[in-house]
Amino acid sequence: MPNGVRTVVFDLDGTVYDKRGLAGRMVGKLWWCLPLLAAERLARRNMHYVQFADEEEFFGYFFATMSRGHWWGAGIAAEWYRHVYIPTMVRLIGKYQKTRPEVLALMAECRERGIRMAVYSDYGAVAEKLEVLGIDPGQFELLVSAPELGALKPCEPCVRRVMEMLGAEGESTLFVGDREDKDGASARAVGAKFWKVES
Ligand SMILES: [Mg+2]
Structure with a gap:
């Protein structure tokens, strides 16, 4: 994890789990x-x-x-x-669908180091999906989908709203996602770091 990260915002589909099939x-x-x-x-x-x-x-x-x-x-x-x-x-x-071990490892590291976590998805049913994947939704400070905020990723006002809801600053936030054009673009819009999972 890069230095100075205090908040990690995870994408869900294709990131927390492998979407293949x-x-x-x-x-x-x-x-x-x-x-x-x-x-x-x-x-x-x-x-x-x-x-x-x-x-x-x-x-x-x-x-x-x-x-x-x-x-x-x-x-x-x-x-x-x-x-x-x-x-x-x-x-x-x-x-x-299988969870991505490297993403679960990052979640564990966040828990250990007291780094705040959020899930920002392009679909709804965020908590339900986490539950069926065996991931406790309660460990995240915020579960939100872009449509709840009025658009799909990489909607700029939506990602700004997410940062506001979290009270997070771009420079100390890491976005984790599988899509450069959606998750990467969201991170760039708020000046956050981006880690693209291998898909
Ligand atoms: Mg995705």
């Missing part, structure tokens, strides 16, 4: 609602670099985008996302 497993489980799965992926891509006031506006636009040109409405898309998509993802992560 998850997309295929999602298709395998959700084959019966493949059009919804495809619409989710496309809508998420369309959300990049769009900033909303809050979570409600973000998901309002997200579910409207997911249902445009389809037989289902935004209400069905929302129900499916909350009651099928996210719970399935959480279950599959718990059952098949």
Whole structure:
């Protein structure tokens, strides 16, 4: 760990655990609602670099985008996302995906040295995912997802808000993530250090 780090902000998906195989497993489980799965992926891509006031506006636009040109409405898309998509993802992560030993080691080092930890994710269900991975969510000072703050990473106002919520300064903060364009860019936006896990 670099000198002078007092706060570590972890990305979750692809960082705390290895994401390999998850997309295929999602298709395998959700084959019966493949059009919804495809619409989710496309809508998420369309959300990049769009900033909303809050979570409600973000998901309002997200579910409207997911249902445009389809037989289902935004209400069905929302129900499916909350009651099928996210719970399935959480279950599959718990059952098949492996945590990254080097990231768990860094968490242990933080606990030992009294360095504060947070998780800043691009998806919701942060605590649920940590739990199924066998990681105590209670050890983190903050669990937050970018959509809760109105956008997807690398949204600058969102990452500033995360730093505010933590009362952390960029120079004494380390971001850990698997994506240069999302986690690395978030770190750079607030002048923090970045460690990219090998993926
Ligand atoms: Mg990630």
